[in-house]
Amino acid sequence: MNSDSSSARALSVAITGSGGSGAVTAGLILLEAAARAGCYGLLTRSSGPQIRGGESAAMVRFGGQPLGCMGDRFDLLVGLDWLNVNRFADEIPLDGEGVILFDPGVGAVPPALAGSGARQVPLPLKEQAAAIDGGRLNMVALGAVGAICGLPREALAAGVERVLADKGGSVLEASLACVAAGYALAPEPFVALPAPGGGTEGRWNIGGNEACGVGALRGGVRFVAAYPITPASEMLEWLAPRLEQVGGSLLQAEDELASVNMIIGASFGGVPSLTATSGPGLSLMLEGLGLAVASEIPAVVVNVMRGGPSTGIPTKSEQSDLNIALHGMHGDAPHLVLAPLSIRDCVFTTQWAVELAEHLQTVALVLSDQSLGQSRVITEAPVRTPAPLARRVEEEPEEDYRRYALTADGVSPMTLPGVPGGIYTADGLEHNERGTPSSQAADHQAQLDKRLRKLEGFDYGPAWAELHGAGPLAIVTWGSTAGAVLEAAGRLEAGGTPVRIIALRLLAPLRRAALAEALAGAERVWVVEQNHGAQLFRYLHAEQALPAGARSLARPGPLPLRPGEIVAAVTATA
Amino acid sequence: MTVAALRAKDYKSDIKPVWCPGCGDFAVLSALTKALAHLGLPKERAALISGIGCSSRLPAYINAYGFHGVHGRALAAASGLKAARPDLAVLAVGGDGDGFSIGGNHFLHACRRNMDMTYIVMDNEVYGMTKGQASPTTGPDWMDSKMTPHGPGVRRFQPAAIALAAGAGFIARGFSGDPSGLTRILAAAIEYPGFAFVQVLSPCPTFRPDHRDWKEQVHGLEAEPTGNAVEAARILQADDGMTTGILYAEELPVWQPRNQASASIAEIEEEFRL
Ligand SMILES: Cc1ncc(C[n+]2csc(CCOP(=O)(O)OP(=O)(O)O)c2C)c(N)n1
Numbered sequence: 001m002n003s004d005s006s007s008a009r010a011l012s013v014a015i016t017g018s019g020g021s022g023a024v025t026a027g028l029i030l031l032e033a034a035a036r037a038g039c040y041g042l043l044t045r046s047s048g049p050q051i052r053g054g055e056s057a058a059m060v061r062f063g064g065q066p067l068g069c070m071g072d073r074f075d076l077l078v079g080l081d082w083l084n085v086n087r088f089a090d091e092i093p094l095d096g097e098g099v100i101l102f103d104p105g106v107g108a109v110p111p112a113l114a115g116s117g118a119r120q121v122p123l124p125l126k127e128q129a130a131a132i133d134g135g136r137l138n139m140v141a142l143g144a145v146g147a148i149c150g151l152p153r154e155a156l157a158a159g160v161e162r163v164l165a166d167k168g169g170s171v172l173e174a175s176l177a178c179v180a181a182g183y184a185l186a187p188e189p190f191v192a193l194p195a196p197g198g199g200t201e202g203r204w205n206i207g208g209n210e211a212c213g214v215g216a217l218r219g220g221v222r223f224v225a226a227y228p229i230t231p232a233s234e235m236l237e238w239l240a241p242r243l244e245q246v247g248g249s250l251l252q253a254e255d256e257l258a259s260v261n262m263i264i265g266a267s268f269g270g271v272p273s274l275t276a277t278s279g280p281g282l283s284l285m286l287e288g289l290g291l292a293v294a295s296e297i298p299a300v301v302v303n304v305m306r307g308g309p310s311t312g313i314p315t316k317s318e319q320s321d322l323n324i325a326l327h328g329m330h331g332d333a334p335h336l337v338l339a340p341l342s343i344r345d346c347v348f349t350t351q352w353a354v355e356l357a358e359h360l361q362t363v364a365l366v367l368s369d370q371s372l373g374q375s376r377v378i379t380e381a382p383v384r385t386p387a388p389l390a391r392r393v394e395e396e397p398e399e400d401y402r403r404y405a406l407t408a409d410g411v412s413p414m415t416l417p418g419v420p421g422g423i424y425t426a427d428g429l430e431h432n433e434r435g436t437p438s439s440q441a442a443d444h445q446a447q448l449d450k451r452l453r454k455l456e457g458f459d460y461g462p463a464w465a466e467l468h469g470a471g472p473l474a475i476v477t478w479g480s481t482a483g484a485v486l487e488a489a490g491r492l493e494a495g496g497t498p499v500r501i502i503a504l505r506l507l508a509p510l511r512r513a514a515l516a517e518a519l520a521g522a523e524r525v526w527v528v529e530q531n532h533g534a535q536l537f538r539y540l541h542a543e544q545a546l547p548a549g550a551r552s553l554a555r556p557g558p559l560p561l562r563p564g565e566i567v568a569a570v571t572a573t574a
Numbered sequence: 575m576t577v578a579a580l581r582a583k584d585y586k587s588d589i590k591p592v593w594c595p596g597c598g599d600f601a602v603l604s605a606l607t608k609a610l611a612h613l614g615l616p617k618e619r620a621a622l623i624s625g626i627g628c629s630s631r632l633p634a635y636i637n638a639y640g641f642h643g644v645h646g647r648a649l650a651a652a653s654g655l656k657a658a659r660p661d662l663a664v665l666a667v668g669g670d671g672d673g674f675s676i677g678g679n680h681f682l683h684a685c686r687r688n689m690d691m692t693y694i695v696m697d698n699e700v701y702g703m704t705k706g707q708a709s710p711t712t713g714p715d716w717m718d719s720k721m722t723p724h725g726p727g728v729r730r731f732q733p734a735a736i737a738l739a740a741g742a743g744f745i746a747r748g749f750s751g752d753p754s755g756l757t758r759i760l761a762a763a764i765e766y767p768g769f770a771f772v773q774v775l776s777p778c779p780t781f782r783p784d785h786r787d788w789k790e791q792v793h794g795l796e797a798e799p800t801g802n803a804v805e806a807a808r809i810l811q812a813d814d815g816m817t818t819g820i821l822y823a824e825e826l827p828v829w830q831p832r833n834q835a836s837a838s839i840a841e842i843e844e845e846f847r848l
Binding site: 035206222247253270381 | 621633641644647658679682683834843846848
């Protein structure tokens with residue numbers, strides 16, 4: 001059996017079931033076990049909006065190189081039950097070289113899967129689970145998968161112990177017994193374990209939502225106010241106890257209008273603050289974000305995008321909030337828009353966003369998405385931002401202190417409540433340099449210029465984008481889609497077509513000159529993104545940042561963009 | 575060396591109010607500066623947070639840190655500030671439209687969250703800044719707004735009773751025509767350890783000239799402030815909306831952040847290492 005043709009040595013396994021079947025738990029253990037065996041890995045989850053009784057699948061891909069996306073096809077599907085499998089059959093492309101592992105006692109392979117032609121391997125999973133006190137089918141299946149993929153038994157056991165650590169002794173024991181039984185059950189390992197990529201020293205196993213939380217802490221965030229929403233809630237749940245541990249706090253607000261105004265209030269008090277939300281919540285926050293822009297109070301929002309518009313598809317991914325993030329605020333409201341390029345990069349980008357917002361006294365929107373937020377990765381430890389940028393605070397304001405003074409770099413002196421001699425009123429109404437409300441044209445023009453100047457004039461360094469490769473074919477992309485583009489480029493290059501990738505991390509303010517330089521000499525330019533409206537493509541065109549003839553590959557969610565799809569699109573027009 | 579005591583005028587900024595001549599908010603501004611002077615609060619340790627409306631302009635007129643935000647969200651911003659900076663005296667101020675209409679949800683939750691702050695609503699029973707539309711506290715048959723030509727036709731919002739039901743521990747009503755009574759109430763509210771709500775009857779001479787007769791209608795609460803919520807509910811149910819004084823005062827658990835630094839970020843990050 002082959003793994004993905006051109007990303008050789010990566011193996012894709014799907015564990016499917018209905019809610020409560022333990023598919024995700026098994027997937028988490030498989031990922032950890034693969035990591036212990038020296039592999040890099042990626043786990044994505046698929047679930048429906050139902051709380052119980054819905055569908056649930058874990059997709060795990062592992063191999064000898066860092067992985068930024070799922071492949072085009074799956075090598076192995078394990079069905080714990082077939083209750084809701086039709087709901088995600090199209091997320092798990094199988095073919096004649098794939099294998100379906102299942103217990104015939106649970107039912108025959110449904111037509112949606114059987115039609116793929118994948119080889120069916122029946123195993124008595126249920127019987128084995130029943131023979132163990134407290135045994136569960138998902139753990140037996142996990143053992144079988146581990147054996148089939150050639151994972152060492154100890155790696156599996158270590159994975160079980162790590163993931164089920166807080167479940168208590170008897171659960172742990174039963175699970176280990178089930179995994180051993182499943183391991184013994186499996187036929188020969190017919191998939192060679194991907195060659196491990198170096199030692200595991202220093203590697204992390206982290207989810208995207210957690211990674212944004214880590215970035216927030218590293219950036220200095222010590223206050224979070226937020227309202228729960230899928231798929232951002234996990235970031236907040238992860239942060240709540242950990243903020244306390246570092247001397248901060250999280251407040252669950254009554255709604256998003258409250259949360260954004262709460263973080264603005266806290267930030268006015270001098271404490272770096274952040275909120276996290278998803279599409280509908282971001283809409284509710286826009287008025288407050290305009291206030292932060294106008295009153296020059298730092299504020300950071302991590303928007304974990306899901307399928308929209310409206311409440312859309314809450315549990316699945318899309319990159320369709322770019323328009324609102326760039327253009328949603330009323331008035332002329334320059335601000336920062338950033339997007340992490342991978343789960344690992346969620347740490348860096350969120351930290352950078354906090355530092356930039358603090359330093360430039362502005363709003364930073366971080367566009368993560370469900371496919372990053374709710375996935376986990378085995379990765380090298382995330383890097384830190386190059387030089388910590390902090391808020392510049394006036395401890396001893398001069399006699400003639402003017403909070404909104406028109407400085408050369410556009411950043412005005414800021415005092416914090418409690419500082420004598422620095423008293424001022426922050427205002428969302430247009431104001432003069434002292435903060436006194438003003439409706440005069442000159443004051444408006446001067447403050448607008450200043451707020452734009454501080455963003456446009458700042459030197460963002462090389463982090464505005466990740467650049468890879470060279471050649472006449474250029475692919476511009478942003479955010480999570482970068483993972484699939486990278487893998488597509490690897491295949492194209494293996495096939496003799498060099499590819500130049502420009503993966504944008506800083507979307508606003510757009511670094512036009514740097515982008516022009518990166519695109520110089522490109523003969524064919526593609527813009528790849530996961531939304532229906534080609535939002536980045538249109539934005540870049542509006543900014544006159546694309547050469548004539550540039551083409552768009554924009555496909556909505558919720559199915560992830562596959563590398564093969566990107567290869568096919570750019571080669572069809574070669 | 576002793577620091578010279580601050581006087582009321584030290585808390586006044588040099589910005590000229592936008593208010594109309596005769597606006598009740600002038601008296602609120604002056605009573606507030608007196609209350610702050612009475613408490614001897616250092617100017618830079620007080621922060622006044624407001625939303626949008628004529629009354630919400632007040633922070634700029636006080637010589638303390640101020641934050642003039644967006645319509646209806648003063649309590650949210652004030653809560654964030656208090657959570658982040660428990661050392662500050664935080665006062666949220668604004669109008670009846672700002673606080674009870676667009677900000678109604680935050681009002682309910684600020685009452686029940688009970689953070690240590692003061693909320694002063696200058697109630698003129700009208701939207702002043704947008705020029706005379708009905709507010710939640712406007713009576714059902716007030717016919718003078720073009721937007722509700724038949725009168726609002728809905729019952730009035732009952733700020734004090736709602737605050738009590740939502741869980742506030744300090745509820746008072748003042749009148750801008752009684753400056754010394756109002757000063758006393760505001761000082762007590764700022765001193766109260768928890769969420770103190772003060773509704774100030776503050777007439778709008780421009781859009782509600784009929785409120786000239788409030789002077790005859792207001793009357794002080796006969797009894798001492800009660801700390802009994804059932805008794806307070808009885809008083810508020812029987813109330814004509816013109817009773818001034820501290821209507822309810824009881825100490826309740828206050829929401830505070832539990833930030834107790836116990837780990838470094840590096841220690842927290844350990845959970846991700848293989
Ligand atoms: C989101 C939003 N909607 C509407 C407005 C317009 N607006 C400004 S002030 C105001 C009403 C203020 O009335 P009130 O709070 O009673 O204060 P007053 O002016 O009477 O002191 C309204 C509706 C706004 N600024 N923002």
